[in-house]
Each structure stands twice: as C-alpha cells, then as structure tokens.
Amino acid sequence: YKIIKRLLKYLLFSSLGCFPVWWVTESGVITVQSALYGRADRETCSEGKPAQQLSNINCYQLGTLDVFKRRCDGKRQCEVNTTTVRKSDPCFGIFKYLDTTYACHPAHSVACEDSYANLHCGQVIFVSSANYGRRDRTTCSTGQPASQVETVTLYLFLTHSCDGKSSCSVKVRGSLFGDPCFGTYKYLEVTYTCQSKFSKAPSDCW
Known part of the structure; x- marks a missing residue:
C-alpha cells in the first residue's frame, strides 16, 4: 500500500476559519496512521520565525489523531476543516503545524x-x-x-x-x-x- 505524508502550516495570530485538509486516494481507502497538531521539532515550518516561537517541541493537541480517524478511515476521499482540529491552543505563542500520515489500501x-x-x-x-x-x-x-x-x-x-x-x-x-x-x-x-x-x-x- 502507499503511504502519503501531508504537512500544513498554521498561521499563529490569524483566524483560519474553514481552511480544509483535503485527501483523495487514487485507489483503495484511507487509513490514518498519525496526526500531530502542534510542534515536535524546531526545524519544521521554521523559516522566518523567531526562536521563541519554535522553543516548545513538546506541543501537541490531544485528540487530533482520533478526529482524523473518525473523519477519514475507510473513505476514498476526506475533508477535515481546521476548526475541527483547533479546539484549543495547546501551546500559546508557539508557531504550530499539522503533520499527518495516512496509508491507502482496500478495506x-x-x-x-x-x-x-x-x-x-x-x-x-x-x-x-x-x-x-x-x-x-x-x-x-x-x-x-x-x-x-x-x-x-x-x-x-x-x-x-x-x-x-x-x-x-x-x-x-x-x-x-x-x-x-x-x-x-x-x-x-x-x-x-x-x-x-x-x-x-x-x-x-x-
């Protein structure tokens, strides 16, 4: 089966509204393997950002993987809006991103x-x-x-x-x-x- 990785940047001080995360498989169905909203390192989405906005590398929104699995597992296409994921701010003042990995295979x-x-x-x-x-x-x-x-x-x-x-x-x-x-x-x-x-x-x- 094919494994696909998606990385999306999230602007720190702006309201994103209904910005969609959109997945489509060419064949088979989606199985979400990982989903992180927050920050796990200082390199990802770091260009032009001050050091203090990259300092917390243990930042993650609880329940992000569950949200994507409920919405996307077993489907051929899937759309998740950022308002679903961004229920709270897991680390105020930190520039965050959404990092997801999913596999495509038949159910x-x-x-x-x-x-x-x-x-x-x-x-x-x-x-x-x-x-x-x-x-x-x-x-x-x-x-x-x-x-x-x-x-x-x-x-x-x-x-x-x-x-x-x-x-x-x-x-x-x-x-x-x-x-x-x-x-x-x-x-x-x-x-x-x-x-x-x-x-x-x-x-x-x-």
Missing part, C-alpha cells in the same frame, strides 16, 4: 466457512463486493485436506445486509449463500468502504 474482511465475517467502521458500512467460494489454494487452508482446497472457483455474492450499519457480523455458511463448489472448503471475502450517514456540501464547516 476488506476474509472469513472462513462456518465462522463470522465481522465488518467495522467509524461511521457506516457500504459493501462494494462480496465473494463466496475459493479463488486460491492458500486462503483458509489450514487443517484442510488437499482435496478441499484444490477447486478454485468463485461465486459473486452481493449483499446489502450490512449497508448503513456501523458494524456487521455475518455467519459464513452454505445455507445462506448456496454452494457454488460442493466438496470445496470455502470462504467469504468482502470489500467495503466507510461513509458518513449524512453528506455535507464542500463549503460547509464541520
């Missing part, structure tokens, strides 16, 4: 036959695809005889039973999906995204 769940597929989102689930059957000889193969993992077939199973929920658990069994390849040990593979219950216009402030 998916694989569950072996007779187990549960558990889907979780910070917001709500929308299933992109769900495949029941077998397309390789390695997935869910532990403890299974060779004869039960040899047939490589795939049955496309599209479901909306999890759509709109923040979490969803589905028992993987043939009586629910049918049996596309009798005698083969099967599994369910689900690809999904996480979206807001309500959409907002790009100009709205969060």
